[in-house]
Amino acid sequence: MKRMNCVLVVVALTIGVGAATRVASIVAQEAAPATAARAVGEDEAGRLPPGYTVVVTKAQRAKIYAIQDSYQKQLEDLKKQISQIEAKRDQEIASLLDEEQKKIVAYVLKLRDLERKQEPSAENADQNK
Numbered sequence: 001m002k003r004m005n006c007v008l009v010v011v012a013l014t015i016g017v018g019a020a021t022r023v024a025s026i027v028a029q030e031a032a033p034a035t036a037a038r039a040v041g042e043d044e045a046g047r048l049p050p051g052y053t054v055v056v057t058k059a060q061r062a063k064i065y066a067i068q069d070s071y072q073k074q075l076e077d078l079k080k081q082i083s084q085i086e087a088k089r090d091q092e093i094a095s096l097l098d099e100e101q102k103k104i105v106a107y108v109l110k111l112r113d114l115e116r117k118q119e120p121s122a123e124n125a126d127q128n129k
Helices: 002-040 058-094 099-128
Strands: none
Touching: none
């Protein structure tokens, strides 16, 4: 029984080491050509979804980039449409205010922008202490 347990442990370790070695070789194989391609400027197609870098082959990577490219124009058009709708909404909301209210809102927004600009410098001062 002890011998069987030892055999199982050895087999499990071998499988584990083999799997880890396989993953490491895939990562190394994919990282080296990608770095070289980026240096040359060939790999500008897109980004892989989270977690895919370790498991996809070069052929799968190319297909993923092609799929991303096929949807890019549609996504850009939708983003532009959303921006236009938001601008129209904001304009309609602003039209409800009288001149005095518009001046107050503009002043509040200006103060908020000034506060935001000062926040990073306050954080830097805290880090330097």
